Amino acid sequence: MDNDLFPTSDHPAAPVPDIPAQDGPERRRRRAPVPVDNPDGIELAPYTIPQVPAIGWDPGTSPRRRWIARGLLGAVLAVQAALSLRLLAAAHPDEAAAMVAGRQQLANLMHGTPVTTDLVDRVHGSPWLYPPLAGAAADASGIWGTRLLSLGFALLTTVLLYSLTRRLFNERVAICAIGVYAVLQSTVVVGFYAAPESLAVLLVALAAWTTVFTARRHPALALLAAPPAALACAVAYSAAFAVPALVALAFACARPRHRAGPAALRALLTGAGTLVLLLPYGTLGRVAGWSPSQGNAPGSAGSILLGTLQWAGLFTVLAVAGTIAYARREQMNEHDAAEKDPVPTTRGQRALLGAVLTVTALLVPAAHLWTGTSGALFRHLGYGMLLAAPLAGVGLTRLVGAHFRHPQLGILVWVALLALGLEQSALRYQNGPDSGRLLAVLRVHTEPQGRYLTEVDGLAEYYLGSVSRPEQWVSARAGTEYRDGAGVQHHGDDGSVAAIRDGWFTMVVLDSTAPRATDRALSAALADAGHYRLIAQFTSPTGDSSTYKVYLKH
Structure with a gap:
């Protein structure tokens, strides 16, 4: 028998002392480890049990995990498209105005035909950006063509949301984030609604993705987020709601890897670049002078608060809960899994990131309360929900727990959001006279x-x-x-x-x-x-x- 594994009388084992029982639920008696016979005096490394990852799957990059995540992303996109495509109704006045103005703008661009309609002022954005796209789609397939264009913008927005959430946290949070975002009333309706907000939300998502993607790179690359942010404000003036959050996001994303000075430089470059790009043709003045009250239906404070509670209440609660839970403890490996050397984050850094993303969901209703208008609230809420969706994903994963400990809770919340989105989007298309x-x-x-x-x-x-x-x-x-x-x-x-x-x-x-x-x-x-x-x-x-x-x- 091998004496290296089993000691003999020449090398007697040391006595095993008893250790008093420790306080705990199981109150087991622990014993000291039995020393291994080592006559040559070679120092042996102690054996330790590796820590089980808290996210419930392999935290390293693997093809299997990537394909599973992509399959779930495709399933979410299919659900989102089905929810939007079921909304069949005649054109809303805002949609009709965008298509009529777009047709005339397109004819003016291509053939020099003068614009004779006064509906150009009804589109609260640059008349040379979204309206020509809507006009071309309407010439091709009528209202269906324009709405399918919006659906394409909405699906691309969801893809970008998945990618930026994965970079901020991990695939599990990203799947939960898009699963929640895809069934919201604003997402479903704007995704099949011929309005410039569909393109503007996509551009805001692109600006946010660029900000997150360049957070670990040279500070000058923060300027790459300025063109999509400025273009979003030009397409729809309401996108100005998201610019402060994008600037703050540039600081919050860079803070874990950089000191306050370089992180603030990134934020400064993002904001300054956006403002400079809005200067030509007086676009900055139009964005600065725009308010939700322009061309918007009046609404009481009660109706605005009720609408916000109905359309975004449960989602906002989930995002706020995710922010609080994430700030307290980063307990589920919530960082980019592809990152080779993840940097530990402090509680203050996590609280800053969560607050930056979540506060936009509260900024939009606050602006409508200030102006006393509610007509376009259902479209404008999309900006805040887009940026708060990553924290809503964190909230849902924390609710489910590590290793899918409480999946029924996550399913319950998602089904509730789905039911609300189904009913509210259908009512939005029926909300109005025949x-x-x-x-x-x-x-x-x-x-x-x-x-x-x-x-x-x-x-x-x-x-x-x-x-x-x-x-x-x-x-x-x-x-x-x-x-x-x-x-x-x-x-x-x-x-x-x-x-x-x-x-x-x-x-x-x-x-x-x-x-x-x-x-x-x-x-x-x-x-x-x-x-x-x-x-x-x-x-x-x-x-x-x-x-x-x-x-x-x-």
Whole structure:
């Protein structure tokens, strides 16, 4: 028998002392390790049990794990696409306005055709960026083409969110983050909605991904995030909500590997680069002067808070819980698994990163509360949800626990978010009067030489293009340039009121979601003029206050 493994009488083993039992749930009696016979006096390395990874799978990079993660990413994208594609309805006025303006902008770019519609001002972004894309898609496949373009933007956004979350944390958090983000009402609706926010959210995601990707590299590379951030603000002025978070993200991501000075330099370069790129053509001034109240339906503080609670309440709670849990302890290897030498983070650094990503979800509703508007809240919430999604993923993984200890809790939260997203996105497409019935009335009374004032911008211009021209329809939201019989020139709402008083319009269409001052002024002018009679009224089937009214000159 091998004496190197089993001691003999020549080398007696030392007595094994008893050690008192330790306090604990199992109260086991521990024994000292039995020494191995070592006559040559060679120092032996102690044997230790390796620590089990807390994430529940191999923390190293492996092809198997990569393919599993990619398969789950494809499944999430398929679910997101299915949720958006089920939303079938006629074009919303905002969508119709974007397509009509886009067609004219595209014709102007390609053939020099003058732009005759005033719907360009309805698109709150550069008229030369998203509208031509929407116009080209509408020329190819109508409203379906434009919505499929938005769906493509939304799916690319989810892919970028997965990649940046994986770089911040790991694949497990990334899958949870996109799984939560893909079923939100804002994601589902904007992903099948012909509006510039779909492209702007994609550009914000690209800017955030670039910021995270360059965090470990030379500080000058932080400038790479400036072009997509500036372009997002130009595409949709509402993307300015995300710029402060992107600047702070540049600092928070670099802080674990760099001192405060270099990290602050990255943030400074990101912010300064974005501002410099917005300077040409006065884009910076338009972004700075934009507010959620422009062209937006008024809303009380209660309606804004209720909408935020319904559309983002559970998600925000999950993101805040993830921020708190992550700040307290980095207990599930929440760092980029592909990184060879992960740097330990302090509690303050983790709290900073979590706060930077999560606070944007609260900034958007705060801005709408300040301006008292709620019409575009469901679209603007997407910026905050995109940036807070990584922490929502952390919250979901912490809820499930290491080694999938409580999967039922994670499934319960995700199913609740899915149910809310399904119901809320369907209601969003039904939220409004029947535009089909409105268009049927307008088609009957539209004349080739008529003049029409409408608060429902875009619908008539898009659907009645065969019986009227876009310039025949005047947007009440933009106001009217009108010279009365005495030669006095009137502008804005005053011009619309003066034209109604003189019976200049053939037909007037009101929308109760238009700016309150404009709607009241036009309603009073129609009642006092005596030239018009109410021929149709359509109220939202969902029971809210949205109503269309059609007045015809008699």
